[in-house]
Amino acid sequence: MAADTPTNTPIDSSPVILELVDFDMRGLSEPIRYLLQYLKLDFKDTRIRFKGAGADFAENWLEQKYNHSLDFPNLPFFSDEEVKITDSLAIIRHIARKHNLAGETSKDIATIEMVEGAVNDLRWGFFVLVSAPNYSSIVEDYKLTIPARLGELNNFIKSNQYVAGSKITYVDFLVFETLDWFRELSPESFEDSAVENLKAYMSRIEAIAEIRDYRNSDEFKNRPLFSPVAHFGYSKDASFTPIIFSYRNFVAKYPIDVDEYFYSN
Ligand SMILES: N[C@@H](CCC(=O)N[C@@H](CS)C(=O)NCC(=O)O)C(=O)O
Numbered sequence: 001m002a003a004d005t006p007t008n009t010p011i012d013s014s015p016v017i018l019e020l021v022d023f024d025m026r027g028l029s030e031p032i033r034y035l036l037q038y039l040k041l042d043f044k045d046t047r048i049r050f051k052g053a054g055a056d057f058a059e060n061w062l063e064q065k066y067n068h069s070l071d072f073p074n075l076p077f078f079s080d081e082e083v084k085i086t087d088s089l090a091i092i093r094h095i096a097r098k099h100n101l102a103g104e105t106s107k108d109i110a111t112i113e114m115v116e117g118a119v120n121d122l123r124w125g126f127f128v129l130v131s132a133p134n135y136s137s138i139v140e141d142y143k144l145t146i147p148a149r150l151g152e153l154n155n156f157i158k159s160n161q162y163v164a165g166s167k168i169t170y171v172d173f174l175v176f177e178t179l180d181w182f183r184e185l186s187p188e189s190f191e192d193s194a195v196e197n198l199k200a201y202m203s204r205i206e207a208i209a210e211i212r213d214y215r216n217s218d219e220f221k222n223r224p225l226f227s228p229v230a231h232f233g234y235s236k237d238a239s240f241t242p243i244i245f246s247y248r249n250f251v252a253k254y255p256i257d258v259d260e261y262f263y264s265n
Helices: 030-038 055-059 061-067 088-098 106-130 135-144 151-157 170-185 187-191 193-206 209-215 247-253 258-263
Strands: 019-023 044-048 077-079 084-086
Touching: 019 030, 030 088, 030 170, 030 209, 077 088, 084 088, 088 170, 106 135, 106 151, 106 170, 151 193, 170 187, 170 193, 187 193, 193 209
Parallel strands: 019 044
Antiparallel strands: 019 077, 077 084
16 A cells, blocks of 8 residues: 655655655645555555754745656656656546546536536645635635535435446546545534535545545645645644745745735734
């Protein structure tokens, strides 16, 4: 099963066939990990730590991200015998297609991709919340909106076993992980009858042997959920203060003045 040792001495150095590289967090990679676990595929789970030994690798990510022969350098990236690619959705789709978990009919594929898009919007919206400078003053109001935010998904799932019916596909892992972020933030929201289908759906996914065993194992790392940029999910310690270096990723992508952008209000 997955080599779980967090390491900052990656990458390209050993003859592993499958390798997923990301910062040491659930982040965008966890649905990919669920899929790999579900498929019982051996893979190297390379995690770039934010603190402790080797954290300078994360600190220096901007300087070294161009050294990995990636067309669109970013994290996570994934390599197998065929590709070396970035973009979490491209990665999960690629693995799923190879193992017939990406939908079979064009109708199913359209449904799967629609739900993928809807859930991707939800997860990036969630990330905007947890990285907001005024997080602590808005989070309680935000929690009250969760059942409504998840309402369409709840109605869509109805009593269906999975997104595409009775057969699980990769998008179920994406949906499950995103719902788990919401549940981690606000378990009480899942007591609302407006999301009862989703609660049952989550239990169904959690009961899948490969997922249950993985989530109960040491390979599964509940924290960090996100990078230290987030006000939630990096640490369970309420006094945790996010640190600034991860903002440099955003600076690289969007040349902005960090202080002005994040702290002007
Ligand atoms: N669309 C990309 C977004 C990737 C992304 O924003 N990655 C964040 C971590 S969640 C990052 O810090 N990337 C490193 C970088 O931008 O150099 C995906 O889905 O993989």
